[in-house]
Amino acid sequence: MRTPTDPNSFLSQEEIINARNVVHELEMAIKENLDIIEQAKIRIVALEKEIQAQRTLTASIRRLPFEILTEIFVCCSLVSPLIPEKITEVCRLWRQVVLATPQAW
Numbered sequence: 001m002r003t004p005t006d007p008n009s010f011l012s013q014e015e016i017i018n019a020r021n022v023v024h025e026l027e028m029a030i031k032e033n034l035d036i037i038e039q040a041k042i043r044i045v046a047l048e049k050e051i052q053a054q055r056t057l058t059a060s061i062r063r064l065p066f067e068i069l070t071e072i073f074v075c076c077s078l079v080s081p082l083i084p085e086k087i088t089e090v091c092r093l094w095r096q097v098v099l100a101t102p103q104a105w
Contacts, residue, residue, distance in 0.1 A: 062093065069097045070104075077104040 011019065064072075073094075076083045084104045088095040098104050 066097060069094065070101045073098050073101055073104045 073084065073087055076087070084098050087098045087104075
């Protein structure tokens, strides 16, 4: 499609129709992209809530006293002898606690 350089130049009927079609296609593309953006925003909010929930849960567990963790780990080890090894992989604190708890092994 040409752009008129002469202000007295007129677009043909075909050029006007083509221009309208291009405008329509661009408007549809904008709408589709806005829908994608909206879906992405909704997903971001959901993921941020999930992250916050995990942080809250993790923070609560980290506040448990050493003695309570010891009791929990001993009880878990009664269920399966593999659990103490798995516990050592969770975090540094849990590793220290379970390694310092001979009853868990």
